[in-house]
Amino acid sequence: MRYIQRQSGLARSVHWLHTLATLALFITGILIYVPSIANAIALGTMEVARLVHRGGALIFLGIPILAMLIQPRAAAHKFKEYFKPWTAEDKEFMKKFLPYLFNPKKVHMPEQGKYKSGQILADGLVIVFALLIGISGAFLWAANSFSPELIRWMYLLHDVSMIMMGILLLGHIYLGAGIFKPYRGTGRLMFGDGKVSEADARYHWGKWADEEITSGEHVVKE
Amino acid sequence: MAETAIFYDASKCTACKGCQVACKQWNQLSSPLTADEFEFTKSYQSPLELADKTWIIITFAEVDQDIGIEWNFMRNACFHCTDAACEQACPTGAISHVENGAVVIDQEKCIGCRYCVNSCPFGVPKWREAENKTFKCWLCQDRQANGRSPGCVGTCPTGALTFGERPAMVAAAQTRLDEVKAAGSDKAELYGVDELDGMHVIFLAHRGLEAHGLIRDPQVPGSIKFWQLMKPLSGLAFAATFGGLGISFLASMGYDRDSNNVEEVEE
Structure with a gap:
């Protein structure tokens, strides 16, 4: 059976660390957002939650930056892919995405390149809101150095960004972990060995799969 | 229990700072003992700002006049607003109104x-x-519970601070406003009667709100x-x-990539 090596070791390591940081950020974020939960757990929970939240934020924002510094060419290539003009198939994918999500047995999705247009859009939103949540979080961390008015708007921005990140994360888990039946098996890409079977690759990223199979550079047989 | 309030009459205040000392003494709030702890500002106002251990200050708004400097004093401490922003922002419910209308912080919940x-x-x-806690004036709830006025009021030697049930304090403030206006202070105004749905500290600013540094x-x-x-x-x-x-x-359950009946979606 043929597989394509889609994700590198570095990408998977970054994803693992990001997963752990995100988990820590959401758990501690909920404790900070709804203090009655923290108070019900134990005395001092809030203090620990705050500390872990800030540490998690540093990892969450720092790891991708570190990865970009380690492999700048790969990062540049990825960004280039993100800013490619959308093809007719990309636009069709976006048009059909919601009908497909609610009726996958009847809706056929167009072939996609290395990154689906929906994936590019979601990643872009994640980057925007991660920056907003990071910037507003930095202001809140150093709240004493800024005007109360600015800090009040930062609270609001942090919360709005959190809601958006939460919704994007739920969607990401639903699709990425293969809870959505047509996506079953994709979890292996980031949490496993980074390989995707030829059949899965053709289903999700048809054009890219064709290119990879033809070149054979990342194809492995198991 | 009836709502209580302090009435501060700026026209009677001499800025002796007895209220500042009494507050620190009663609430056991230490002062910095280091030499030159506060920056020299050429003002008699000291300290310059409220702090976690300074719950009340008398502010000195200094205005140059032909006869010299005119001092407009004001009592700066918690206003104990009815529509209190701090209470609305507090995520733990640590800040609340007590029966007499004061806004207090429950340190256990902060x-x-x-x-x-x-x-x-x-x-x-x-x-x-x-x-890692927040502090402010609590209108000496312990003293009030024992039938006494807040510490700052009890020590005021000029009668600039009085304390009682809120309607009586508002009435006293109104009477005093009429008096100072009749005496020539035509810019005199009351503060705290209606602001933020009514405060539990009522002010008489005999030279106008802005002159005393109050936010209109x-x-x-x-x-x-x-x-x-x-x-x-x-x-x-x-x-x-x-x-x-x-x-x-639920819609994706039973999906089989090889055998599903794919139809084009209508565009």
Whole structure:
């Protein structure tokens, strides 16, 4: 059976660390957002939650930056892919995405390149809101150095960004972990060995799969 | 229990700072003992700002006049607003109104988030780093419970501070306003009667609100109102997302890539 090596070791390591940081950020974020939960757990929970939240934020924002510094060419290539003009198939994918999500047995999705247009859009939103949540979080961390008015708007921005990140994360888990039946098996890409079977690759990223199979550079047989 | 209030009459205040000392003494709030702890500002106002261990100060607004400097004093401490921004911003319910109308902080519940610090339009609550808690005037609830006036009022030698049930204090303030106006202070105004739905410290500013450094028509910051919507809004957003994904999951059950009957979606 043929597989394509889609994700590198570095990408998977970054994803693992990001997963752990995100988990820590959401758990501690909920404790900070709804203090009655923290108070019900134990005395001092809030203090620990705050500390872990800030540490998690540093990892969450720092790891991708570190990865970009380690492999700048790969990062540049990825960004280039993100800013490619959308093809007719990309636009069709976006048009059909919601009908497909609610009726996958009847809706056929167009072939996609290395990154689906929906994936590019979601990643872009994640980057925007991660920056907003990071910037507003930095202001809140150093709240004493800024005007109360600015800090009040930062609270609001942090919360709005959190809601958006939460919704994007739920969607990401639903699709990425293969809870959505047509996506079953994709979890292996980031949490496993980074390989995707030829059949899965053709289903999700048809054009890219064709290119990879033809070149054979990342194809492995198991 | 009836609502209580302090009436501060700036026209009677000599800025002796006895109220500052009494507050520190009664509430056991230490002062910095280091030499030159405060920056020299050429002003008699000391200290310059409220702090976690300084819950009341008399401010000196100095205005140059032909006859020399005119001092406009004001009592700066918690205003104990009815529409209190700090209470609305507090995520733990640590800040609340007690029966007599004062706004107090329950230190057991305070988590030191400083939302109140950044919400109060007057900058009253102050955060203490060592304990990670926020502090401010509590209108001496312990003294009130024993039938006594707050410490600052009890020590005032000129009668600038009086204390009693709020309607009586408002009436006294109105009477005094008429007196000072009749005596020539035509800019005199009351503060705290209606502001933020009524404060529990009523002020007579005999030279006008701005002259004494009071904020005219203070408001709870608009961002606090927006921010209060966040929790229900986030709950709704996450519930809708879970619901949508749940429906999608049910729709995807039984999906078989090889045998499903694919039809083009209508565009």
